[in-house]
Amino acid sequence: MQxxxxxxxxxxxxxxxxxxxxxxxxRCLAIAVRILRDIDLAEDAVQAALxxxxxELRALRDPSRFEPWLHRIxxxxxxxxxxxxxRWSEGLRxxxxxxxNMPDDYLTVDDRDLxxxxxxxxxxxxxxxxxxxHYLGLSISEVAAxxxxxxxxxxxxxxxxxxxxxxxxEADSRATPHSQExxx
Amino acid sequence: MTASRDPDRLIHAYLQEGAExxxxxxxxxxxxxxDRKRQRVLIGPWRTPIMNKLTAAGxxxxxxxxxxxxxxxxxxxxxxxxxxxxxxxxxSATVEPSPTxxxxxxxxxxxxxxxxxxxxxxxxxxxxxxTSPSWVALPEFDGVGKNDDGLDPPQTVGAALIAWxxxxxxxxYVYGDPCHWATTTPEAPxxxxxxxxxxxxAQASREAxxxxxxxxxxxxxxxxxxxxxxxxEVPGASREEEFAxxxxxxxxxxxxxxxxxxxxxxxxxxxxxxLWIIDVxxxxxxxxxxxxxxxxxxxxxxIRALAESATFE
Numbered sequence: 380m381q382x383x384x385x386x387x388x389x390x391x392x393x394x395x396x397x398x399x400x401x402x403x404x405x406r407c408l409a410i411a412v413r414i415l416r417d418i419d420l421a422e423d424a425v426q427a428a429l430x431x432x433x434x435e436l437r438a439l440r441d442p443s444r445f446e447p448w449l450h451r452i453x454x455x456x457x458x459x460x461x462x463x464x465x466r467w468s469e470g471l472r473x474x475x476x477x478x479x480n481m482p483d484d485y486l487t488v489d490d491r492d493l494x495x496x497x498x499x500x501x502x503x504x505x506x507x508x509x510x511x512x513h514y515l516g517l518s519i520s521e522v523a524a525x526x527x528x529x530x531x532x533x534x535x536x537x538x539x540x541x542x543x544x545x546x547x548x549e550a551d552s553r554a555t556p557h558s559q560e561x562x563x
Numbered sequence: 564m565t566a567s568r569d570p571d572r573l574i575h576a577y578l579q580e581g582a583e584x585x586x587x588x589x590x591x592x593x594x595x596x597x598d599r600k601r602q603r604v605l606i607g608p609w610r611t612p613i614m615n616k617l618t619a620a621g622x623x624x625x626x627x628x629x630x631x632x633x634x635x636x637x638x639x640x641x642x643x644x645x646x647x648x649x650x651x652x653x654x655s656a657t658v659e660p661s662p663t664x665x666x667x668x669x670x671x672x673x674x675x676x677x678x679x680x681x682x683x684x685x686x687x688x689x690x691x692x693x694t695s696p697s698w699v700a701l702p703e704f705d706g707v708g709k710n711d712d713g714l715d716p717p718q719t720v721g722a723a724l725i726a727w728x729x730x731x732x733x734x735x736y737v738y739g740d741p742c743h744w745a746t747t748t749p750e751a752p753x754x755x756x757x758x759x760x761x762x763x764x765a766q767a768s769r770e771a772x773x774x775x776x777x778x779x780x781x782x783x784x785x786x787x788x789x790x791x792x793x794x795x796e797v798p799g800a801s802r803e804e805e806f807a808x809x810x811x812x813x814x815x816x817x818x819x820x821x822x823x824x825x826x827x828x829x830x831x832x833x834x835x836x837x838l839w840i841i842d843v844x845x846x847x848x849x850x851x852x853x854x855x856x857x858x859x860x861x862x863x864x865x866i867r868a869l870a871e872s873a874t875f876e
Contacts, residue, residue, distance in 0.1 A: 389602075391602055393594070393597050393598055396597055397590070397593075397594050397597070400590060400593055400594075401590060404585035404589070404590065405583060405584055405585050407585070408583040408584070408585040409581075409583045412581075412583055413578055418583075421583075422585070422586065422589050425585060425589060426589050426592055426593055429593045430593055430596045430597065430600070433593075433596070433597040433600065433602065434600055434601075434602055434603055435602075435603065436602060437602055437603065440800075441798075486573060486576055486577055486580070490573055490577070491577060491580075494573060494574065494577040495577075498577075509574070509578070510578060513574055513575045513578045513579075514578040514579065523807070524800070524804055527803055527812065528807075529807045529808060530807070541571065541574070544570070544574060545570045548570055
């Protein structure tokens, strides 16, 4: 269905493109908000990406690759938004935590706070590779394709982003060992 | 968070959290914009021939279909002072087409006869003579293209002729390697047709023809044909993906004075560029007849004839 809509839209059918946008819009927003950490910026990025996709749609060689192609446009739109409006919110409130004897993928409020702070300290380019790898579960080569990077660079960027994220989390953990007691 | 818990799993879990819904107002803005904005015409798609299966088996090669949709951003920025938009960091992949809605009268393309490619602000005015139907103007890039997509009006063109007029005294830095152009930029520029053509002939991986003397519109110069190797081909990939191993994902032809990036790039694997490098009273004019590997010979002949019909003022 999506391929059919892409082909129709490539022939200038705005209605088909509108339907296509509604099929992929939520996922685009999910990606953008994870990269930008800001819902308003993310909406602006998705809007810009969809409009660019419309004007450039005939450059898409393989209609079945519409979403990867769109995600690459979206990534660039995210970079543009991040550069245009640097207004990351700071000072997240630290709420009471829970026991650390949790499964590895169970997130406490403290975990979320630490992770959010750590993510915001990364560059938008680092967040992009993390999001495509961890959120969409893409391979390094697919991450590279969606971020416009050579595979080696994407691999290196993911490595450095993950290392920076870990270091940031560990530093924050050491700096606020009693956060629950202080700010509960 | 304790050291006993795996940070990678937590990162993964955190990024999975939350569902987002794009608001209707965003779709509404997008819809209003796309109703207002036209899609752009492309140069391309270029396709390699589909080989007969028996032939392919006999030759021991796989037949491949290549869809080389060509973005005009890959052409590099327009010539300085040209009639098109000013050079930009991210020139559009395409050019504005005629309206895409079916027209009441059949689309016939440019009128046959003289057609001026360049703008009045260019250092040299370049005109060519259109002798057949279905040519479309590419005004942003001082060129014309030929419809080969069967659509009316065309959404893509399979061959294009672009005129690049450079002010007298412009230095051309023809890269030693078009893929690794950033590190193979010569120290001294080429300034004459002979120097430019000689440098192009020596450019790595081009399979260039030997430069030959030509006279176009009464002015002397050099002609040469250069290629982009098919080895970069990644079916279905974008140009940037195909040239990912190249500096800034660009396959460059040459740079000019004062520019840090190539003034002229290539669009995709298999591209053929027939170049006429003409000295018009000290200004260098480069006529570039570009086409894909499977463009019919008749169209190649036609676009070459179009280039050779050029006159200069």
